[in-house]
Amino acid sequence: MTDIPRAALILGLAGVLPFLWGAMTLLSPGLAEWGLANLGPRFIGPYVQLYYGAVILSFMSGVLWGFATKAEDARAATGYALSVIPALWAFFMAGGGPVSAGMNLIFGYLGLLVLDFAFWRWGLAPRWWMQLRVLLTALVVICLSVGVFY
Template sequence: MFQPRIPFSALILGLAGLLPFAWGVVTMWSEGAQALTMATVGPRFVGPYVGLFYGSVILAFMSGVLWGFATRAEGPVETTGYALSVLPALWAFFMVGGGPVSAAIALMAGFVGLLGLDWLFWRQGLAPAWWMKLRLILTAGVVACLVPVAF
């Protein structure tokens, strides 16, 4: 099946969205980056904290994206789409917590589950044709950045 190119702006903005996750890993491994960040913006933006907080925000954001896709459906597909669209936000709210290791594992599971929801919406023709290409790239990046926190 032909998949059109990801629009450049969507790709760049999506990749930019990985920066907080990556910065969390950088500050876990670099004392200099951690000290600079602590001195300029504070402890919430270093180590696992930035990635875990940001990951929760992004899962909630993605619920909104899926809700938008559901508006393109009709009948039972629409109803199911709305119901499924709230799952990533609920997952973040109920499952992310209890310390960095369990939170990172919960977020990784949440993002992999989100990828499944992305596929369902895409398969229904509710998401752009290039959507899964972008979501695979971004999900791989997010999970790769959460692995050092979890393990």
């Protein structure tokens, strides 16, 4: 973890907080009640996880698009095509009930990790990228799993 720039690590971990908050409000009725009363229903339980999860998958499409700009020729075209998959996945697969949508987001984040690895192997992502992405993906999948399996 020492290779990851401090700002990237801190901001990445901060980005996990809405997933963690959603999981905590599922596990703690008292916390869910507080969140409902003070933040509203959209910001507790699976609702915050699913909405934010779709937003972040779309954001990660933009990150991959940025990596694709470093490529040339056929690899650039492939990179651009692959970069839109997370956003399209979120758009088409994060609907429905909370269990199926949560499961689909888990698959989306695991698929994103595969794409991250491809861009990293092609030398388009920073050398520390996979350390950060494995950590963040593991945390997100654990939090989403609370919504799916609890």
